[in-house]
Amino acid sequence: MTVSAGAAPSFAPSRQEAHLVLCTVILCTLPHFFNISGSVILLCLALWAYHFALHRWSLPRVGLMMRTLLGVLLFAAAIVTNEGLTLEAFVSLLTMMIALKLFEQRHQRDEITVVILCYFLIVSGMFFDDSLFSTAYIIGCILFTTAVLIRIQFPALALTPALALSWRLASRAFPLMLLLFLVFPRIQGGLWGRPALLESSTGFADQISFGAVAQLAVRGTAAFRASFENGFRPTKNQLYWRGVVLWDCRGDTWKQGGADMRPAARRMEVPAERLGYAVTLEPHNQRWLFALDLPVRVTSQGILLRDDFAIYRSRPVTSRISYQAESALGVQSGYQPARDDRIGLQLPHGSNPQARELAAQLRRTAASDADLVEKVLDFYRENHFTYSMTPEVAPPGTDTIDWFLFNSRNGFCEHFAASFAFLMRAAGIPARLVNGYFGGEENPFGGYWLIRQSDAHVWAEVRDGGVWRRVDPTLAVAPHRGLENARVASGAEERDSLFSQFKQSAVGQWAASLFNAWDMVNSRWNQWVMEYSIADQFRLFASLGIDLEKFRGIFQFLLIAAAVVGATVFFFLTLVFMRKTPREDDQVGRAWRVFREKLGRAGVVAHDYQGPADLLEAVGAVRPDLRRQAEVIINFYIAIRYREQATAEMLAAFRQAVRSFRPGRPGRNNGMTGIGNGKK
């Protein structure tokens, strides 16, 4: 006979089950460790460790007061460590609250809540990383989470059959998922657009802070991928990917400026042949797009091609996008004399006297503007400038351009381009900076070019007659930058380093081609699955002979209406069909459960597997004082359920007896003789 030992909680998950839930939480949280701050990770680890230890050794439980306090603190921590209400803050909050919820397990539904929250947690990983690998991980986690959910509902099931069941469920849902993926109206960006990520995934900024510590990305992560039409293979020095144009020189820093920019002419006279290509841009949280110098047409929604040939988008790029572009290689952008003269020559007053002096001196000796440009480039070539990704920082208070030109003479593209443009403007030649990427690596498997963050580059443009001419002073100093990307170019002195030796070796070549293959698979995955858009959907329907464009509004309205009606009908149908037994029986069951719960509070744990007679024995053993009361109720129940001789009066009497059954808490009465000794 089962006898409870005092007021044990009515729901106590087994240690194995508790560990299974903890395991689910950990699995679902792990991928977020890359996204949330270190302090949040530490807090999570601490909570998990305590929860694990709680089930192993009997440590003090976390009470309601403590949980409330911790909840408030963790909320604050999530907000503070993530600079306000960013997506990272929400994920941190979710992570920590789930870890905290582990301590509140009073009912089975608490466990279920934790596991269901895990679904949200793991799927939110898609915001940060939707590569093939992480998608596979997320799917694995979902399968596991479902299995744990099944396990909680049917504790008798071992984990392996639960996993098998979860797999079966998932594979049955798969066709439906595929159908919904293909035909369900895709809402691009959602109502408010996708929230911006705190971690800007690029070293690419909208301004250049000269002399500040170099923030240039040395990471090899992808910036974008481009595939050219008709199998065109550009040479390295054609690959100037134009990004943002910087007009506004404030001495140390260059900013976009460009409030005066107008859209580029719709029809442009382009003598050269146009080159078409498709770009798949990774999210960088800025509004501009990249295209080969010089872009003449970009097809995407909400795009503005300005007449300084920077491409802007109405909303920041917070998720991966694709666009088609056309460029005319070797063509230079037109000069707008009235405006460009005004803003192309602005310089802050008084700073960097040495540089101004140099500019004036060269101006006097130069025969023409073109000669002046050559003389400045010669200045870089002849004065032992060196290329480095980690240049010395100018001491505070000094004029940074003077310090760079005459003292350190060591820097990377930002330094060269910015100082060059400064000298040009000081010498009276309009100049501007272009921030973009230079180069890229061809993926032989996918037939596309991969441009990495480490390909980021800044160059200058100066007036040359009626056009803006591109001048890249970095190449004057470090010609090899034209062949290698920034990361490699900075190590040019150590050309024969281990790294480059490795790159040349057979293993290195093999690793490179392995990387290329993997990048290709990922890129196809992105192209076909992750970027499946409403336009693709229209194309799909069009191939089936349905033209959605024609009655788009009506169609969307009908779909939404159908979804709402369907959901409502489904909801009520479930209400009707999920109810197993007629109303009357339900009342008996409910009253019986109430009775058992009351007994539980009185110290008699009523197990699910116990029949009524055994329950009565348990009552007699633990609380002899309650036996007579319980006997009446149990006899009613047996008569109704097992003798099936229920009359309306009997039902009423049974429910009344349960209602008026008020056992005291254990310990308050004197009928405590049986507690804890388990004897009859």
Next chain:
Amino acid sequence: MDTRPANQRQPSPGQITAPTDVPAKTMQLFAALEHRLGAHVLGKEEQIRLSLCCLLANGHLLIEDVPGIGKTTLAKALAKVLGLEFRRVQCTNDMLPGDILGVSVFDQRSGSFSFHPGAIFTQILLADEINRATAKTQSALLEAMEERQVSLEGESRLLPTPFFVIATQNPLEQAGTYPLPESQLDRFLMKISLGYPNHEAERRLLAAGGTTVSDDEQALVNANVVFQLQHQVSQVRLSKALVDYLQDILDFSRNSGRFALGLSPRAGLFLARASQSHALLHGRNFALPEDVHRVLPYIAIHRLKTADSLAAMTIDALELAFRAVPVPA
């Protein structure tokens, strides 16, 4: 959680104070039966009750135990006390089906075949060490158990009613035995083992110099009464809630992944009938979940094997495993 072994647990939910629906005379008869049987098999009240339960549910009984524990005594006592005809066969591996079922012998005087019925034409048949018989003989016997008739030379001969087989097998000696396959085990309603007597019972046994079931032992009832009792068992109410519970148990045995093979529909029928019989023995004309609890392990023990190692399970393990099935509220 209660982890004491099954036989130390109070076996009966009979103390439930539901009004008694079974006539007092019947209850007295049960008490008398148990008392008389208890005089022959000392200290084995639970096994006596289970075997009565099994017979009243019209099911065959398999007793597995080491020799000399009182298996034959129990079978013989049951037959005598219930006033039934009793025969015994000692199974060997050179036994032929005809030895059990009977043979037709050519009678030269009448010039025709005459049938000489075998040991099976009785009311209680004790098949000792059934696993020593060859598969052929076993199947002849087991077929008769299921059909309750013998078909020989194109002629069906009905067996007497009631008809019980009490088979015994020895778990230890495995050399030269033919273990019963699952399909044949399924025909036995219950499998019980007697186990050694407890200290006090053994003392009584030694003091008395053993118990014998003499041939002039007075019967308490006769075949007719046994038949009536069986009918009464079938009238015990199985409520909707209880049938739900039985179904849950069967589902669990099949779908939980714990057992290699679930309970068969026949086992389900046996379970229902044994629960009814158990209820009647405790003076109720309706079955409770507790009745199911008490008989279930003995019905499951020769049918269920663990899924991972295909090992047989113990009564306690089975009882524990089926705790996963909640009684419907």
